[in-house]
Amino acid sequence: xxxxxxxxxxxNFMSADTMAFHFVQSDEYEYLEDDEESEYSVLAYLGADxxxxxxxxxxxxxxxxxxxxxxSFSVIERINDEERLLTSGLETQEIFQDQADxxxxxxxxxxxxxCLLAWKEPAAVERCxxxxxxxxxxxxxxxxxxxxxxxxxxxxxxxxxxxxxKIWRAERIAEQG
Amino acid sequence: xxxxxxxxxxxxxxxxxxxSFAKMKKNEAFRSFVRRHEGQTEPPRKLARA
Numbered sequence: 077x078x079x080x081x082x083x084x085x086x087x088n089f090m091s092a093d094t095m096a097f098h099f100v101q102s103d104e105y106e107y108l109e110d111d112e113e114s115e116y117s118v119l120a121y122l123g124a125d126x127x128x129x130x131x132x133x134x135x136x137x138x139x140x141x142x143x144x145x146x147x148s149f150s151v152i153e154r155i156n157d158e159e160r161l162l163t164s165g166l167e168t169q170e171i172f173q174d175q176a177d178x179x180x181x182x183x184x185x186x187x188x189x190x191c192l193l194a195w196k197e198p199a200a201v202e203r204c205x206x207x208x209x210x211x212x213x214x215x216x217x218x219x220x221x222x223x224x225x226x227x228x229x230x231x232x233x234x235x236x237x238x239x240x241x242k243i244w245r246a247e248r249i250a251e252q253g
Numbered sequence: 254x255x256x257x258x259x260x261x262x263x264x265x266x267x268x269x270x271x272x273s274f275a276k277m278k279k280n281e282a283f284r285s286f287v288r289r290h291e292g293q294t295e296p297p298r299k300l301a302r303a
Binding site for chain 2: 098100102106108110113115117119121123124126129131133135137139141142146148150152154159161163202204206233235236237238239241243245
């Protein structure tokens with residue numbers, strides 16, 4: 077298990093009458109490994125909503141899918157010692173209503189993705205959207221994830237969709253210096 | 254990727270992620286991390302130099 081000590085912190089301040097979520101980004105990421113299950117993830121804290129008592133975290137994960145490896149990212153909500161996994165952008169847009177917050181959360185997810193790929197260096201990775209993608213706005217974050225895969229030395233293939241859920245396959249083609 | 258492979262990947266995505274999350278929640282490092290940060294709305298203050 078590895079953890080990186082936080083050094084840089086940023087916060088977006090919002091007026092209390094418009095938003096309750098407070099974004100607090102740190103670069104303290106937690107690397108979670110389960111060798112028995114071949115599941116690996118990198119976790120970050122996103123912030124909290126003092127009104128509801130909810131805390132939010134982001135995760136990028138690699139998990140087995142048959143003989144392949146699947147990548148996914150998600151937001152985790154924790155209230156009163158209970159955690160809930162949010163994989164749908166339709167759910168998270170209700171929580172992160174401020175556009176600056178959504179950009180900040182996406183930036184964290186992209187950083188976690190880069191950390192995860194640099195850490196595990198999987199040879200091939202499949203991924204698909206949790207939601208049916210109906211417009212370019214929904215697709216935008218997945219295009220940015222593809223760019224991170226390319227930055228990390230992967231060739232990314234758009235495999236089309238299954239009933240509206242978009243699918244990609246990434247194959248590692250280069251050593252990163 | 255064949256249509257069958259795409260179906261295998263996409264059709265059970267919610268169940269797979271829920272199963273992975275259930276395992277993650279049992280990880281002591283996860284539990285420690287979420288408790289450590291819970292409720293923070295301010296960046297931690299840096300220690301002043303002596």
